[in-house]
Every structure is written in structure tokens, then in C-alpha cells.
Amino acid sequence: MDRIAERLADVARSGRYILGPEVEAFEREFADYCGARHCVGVGNGTDAISISLRALGVEPGDDVVVPSFTFYASAEAIASIGARPVFCDVDPETFCVTRESVQAAMTGRTKAIVSVDLFGRLAPDVRGLGVPVVEDAAQAHGARRDDRRAGTWGDVATFSFFPSKNLGGLGDGGAIVTDDDEVAELARRLRFHGSTDKTTFTEVGYNSRLDALQAAALRVLLPDLDGWNEARRRVARAYEARGLGSADGVEPPRFEDEEHVFHLYVVQSDRADELQRTLAEREIGARVYYRRPAHEQPAMADYPPMVDLPGTAEAARTHLALPMGPLLDERAIDEVIAACASG
Ligand SMILES: Cc1ncc(COP(=O)(O)O)c(C=O)c1O
Structure with missing residues (x-):
């Protein structure tokens, strides 16, 4: 600063x-x-x-x-x-x-x-x-x-x-x-x-x-951007290494090398809302971003899709962003995983 x-x-x-x-x-x-x-x-x-x-x-x-x-x-x-x-x-x-x-x-x-x-x-x-x-x-x-x-x-x-x-x-x-x-x-x-x-x-x-x-x-x-991005990838790897994928019904994002810089760490779950509530009870902020995708926004009413969008509907329903940042430590990661496993 x-x-x-x-x-x-x-x-x-x-x-x-x-x-x-x-x-x-x-x-x-x-x-x-x-x-x-x-x-x-x-x-x-x-x-x-x-x-x-x-x-x-x-x-x-x-x-x-x-x-x-x-x-x-x-x-x-x-x-x-x-x-x-x-x-x-x-x-x-x-x-x-x-x-x-x-x-x-x-x-x-x-x-x-x-x-x-x-x-x-x-x-x-x-x-x-x-x-x-x-x-x-x-x-x-x-x-x-x-x-x-x-x-x-x-x-x-x-x-x-x-x-x-x-x-x-x-x-x-x-x-x-x-x-x-x-x-x-x-x-x-x-x-x-x-x-x-x-x-x-x-x-x-x-x-x-x-x-x-x-x-x-x-x-x-x-x-400092490359360093922060690498720190974000370390957090993503730690979520997996510490067992996030074995929490019931939580699918962590797969990624190759540096193709991902984890602006957000977004998992998929059929019980995304319930999971968000469970995390909130433990004061862990998890967010749903695009539950109502762009084509469903009132301002886009003049542009109805001309093809089916099943992947969009699934992503909108199942995505949930878990805490992510270059400074997230292992204790915080373990707390998120424990909360996901308990829900
Ligand atoms: C994918 C995407 N496109 C466009 C924008 C628009 O950027 P801005 O908020 O700087 O206008 C954002 C950011 O908010 C975004 O996430």
C-alpha cells in the first residue's frame, strides 16, 4: 500500500x-x-x-x-x-x-x-x-x-x-x-x-x-500478479489434497497447469444452496454468482436464445464459489472442507 x-x-x-x-x-x-x-x-x-x-x-x-x-x-x-x-x-x-x-x-x-x-x-x-x-x-x-x-x-x-x-x-x-x-x-x-x-x-x-x-x-x-496467481493455484491444490472432493456431492474444479488463475474457486454441487447455508452458519462466505444467467435477465428479454442451453442451466443450478485468495491458509481451508463434509 x-x-x-x-x-x-x-x-x-x-x-x-x-x-x-x-x-x-x-x-x-x-x-x-x-x-x-x-x-x-x-x-x-x-x-x-x-x-x-x-x-x-x-x-x-x-x-x-x-x-x-x-x-x-x-x-x-x-x-x-x-x-x-x-x-x-x-x-x-x-x-x-x-x-x-x-x-x-x-x-x-x-x-x-x-x-x-x-x-x-x-x-x-x-x-x-x-x-x-x-x-x-x-x-x-x-x-x-x-x-x-x-x-x-x-x-x-x-x-x-x-x-x-x-x-x-x-x-x-x-x-x-x-x-x-x-x-x-x-x-x-x-x-x-x-x-x-x-x-x-x-x-x-x-x-x-x-x-x-x-x-x-x-x-x-x-x-506481483504471477506470484498471487501461483498462490491461488496452491490454495486450489490444497482444497483437493486435503480432501474436498470426498465431501459428499462436492465436485472441485479440475485444472491443468497454469490455464487457471482461480479468480474464483467454483465447485459444483447438486445441493449448492444447502451447502451455502451450512457454510454461512459457520461464518464461511460462499457465493452463488450467476444463478440467473444472462439470457434470463429482464433486460435481455428481446434476445431469446435460439439454441437449447442445458449446460448453462446445470451450471447456474450447481455452481458455488468457496473462499479463495492468495493468502487463504490451511486452517481456513480445513474449516471449509469440514463444513462441506458436515452439511
Ligand atoms: C466476465 C466479465 N466480463 C466483463 C466484466 C465487466 O467489467 P467491468 O466491471 O470493469 O465493467 C466483468 C467484471 O465485472 C466480468 O467478470
Whole structure:
């Protein structure tokens, strides 16, 4: 915290609060970290998706495939640019889309796919289906497969730096990451009212920039991200090693190497509600996130799914997030497991 406070004071003294050197430095460092050519800092992870879709050429009336089992913003960002969210299913064991579930939802009007690295797990690669992919990596900073990180599994990737994320700032923030020079250039204009010089406005854009104060804080935190993610994986391994899977009807998440950064540690259980109550009685916080998936939200009534979503229904019914954080110790883990076993 002291290091962050010092950096924030430096920015306050500098008078450079909007874009400027701190944001540029973070953009360079985060692009390098992800292994991509460009990073464009924006106001939040929701705008990051909307701006990315527009930079890819998605227009009002176009279809964009998106899982329903995700935070609502993944779909909202599509509808808010006048495009149509077309909901696809997820695999209830990984909580992510599959290539097949995406293909099943594609229509002749599909112009893009938004895949989501949900709960910290990299989604399968869904490129090569004839339309560009936006990887919504809001929950998966640092996840890695085959030496390639979250942020490089689509034509564009989007991040949120909401405080609770694996890389979280001191308020709202987001980023767009891409190798595509033209998409990066257009995203840069769109985040700034569709302008490069504040005098000529070529697109109707957004006022959505990563704040210099947030960039300064994120620059302090970024070097520790891999260490925290490894600590989260240690907690996940400890849950299994100490016997969570043998608690009645609790299915721990399976994972390979560094593909998962455990933004959340989400188990499956047919008695998720009962388990949550049992844990609450012992003052252990467990949470259900997407019991009502995106397609069932009132605001999505105009976009009824065109395919069945059985995996989504199962995931919505059975998921339960148990305590997770880089500092969770073995005693706390044992208490959770004992509570699960007692319920
Ligand atoms: C999967 C997913 N997509 C998008 C968002 C939107 O990010 P933000 O809250 O920064 O707008 C979030 C985070 O809240 C998220 O979890």
C-alpha cells in the first residue's frame, strides 16, 4: 500500500491525470506481460468489450455469439452497441464455451464471438470459425496455455481492473489487448470521443479512458500478479489434497497447469444452496454468482436464445464459489472442507 500511495502522490503532483505518461507506461507493460503488440487502457471492462466489437466492425443489427453463463456485462456490452447477443451454451464442468457450443449458435448474421475466460479458466480456442473473436479475459489476468497468456486467444481481448479482479485497481478500469494495429488505432480513437486530436471527431465514440491514477496503482501491482496467481493455484491444490472432493456431492474444479488463475474457486454441487447455508452458519462466505444467467435477465428479454442451453442451466443450478485468495491458509481451508463434509 505504501508503494501505491507514493506513486499516487507522484501522479497528483505531476498534474497529468488524463492519459499521459503513466497510462502509456502501463499500456506498454501490460501488453508486454500479455505477449501482445498493443494495449489500450479504457474506463472499465464493459466498455472494453463494446469498443473492441466496434473496432472489429460490428454494427447495429449484427449477431454476436456470447455465453449466457457469464457476468451480465459480457452480453450487455453487445446490446449496448445495437448488436444482438446470441446466447450459446457452456460446458458445465469448465463453465466455458466449447467450439461446438459456439458453432451451434452461429447464424448467417454472426459478425463476432465473445468468449469468456470464466472464473479464471482460459476458454478453449474458438478462432478459425470465420468471424473474429473477442476474448473476455476480465476474470483471467495471467492465465497461460502453451506459453500464451490470456489476452492472446482472440483477435482482441478485454480486461477489467475492478478491485476484486486478479489484477485490480483502486476503482474502475479496463484494457483492450490486441496484435492488430488497425483495431488498436480505432480503439484508441473510440475511447476518446472518436478523436486523435480533440478537434476533429471521426466517430461517435466514448469518454472511456483508463485513469492515470489507476494506471499508477496497476503498475505497482502488475509485477506481483504471477506470484498471487501461483498462490491461488496452491490454495486450489490444497482444497483437493486435503480432501474436498470426498465431501459428499462436492465436485472441485479440475485444472491443468497454469490455464487457471482461480479468480474464483467454483465447485459444483447438486445441493449448492444447502451447502451455502451450512457454510454461512459457520461464518464461511460462499457465493452463488450467476444463478440467473444472462439470457434470463429482464433486460435481455428481446434476445431469446435460439439454441437449447442445458449446460448453462446445470451450471447456474450447481455452481458455488468457496473462499479463495492468495493468502487463504490451511486452517481456513480445513474449516471449509469440514463444513462441506458436515452439511
Ligand atoms: C466476465 C466479465 N466480463 C466483463 C466484466 C465487466 O467489467 P467491468 O466491471 O470493469 O465493467 C466483468 C467484471 O465485472 C466480468 O467478470
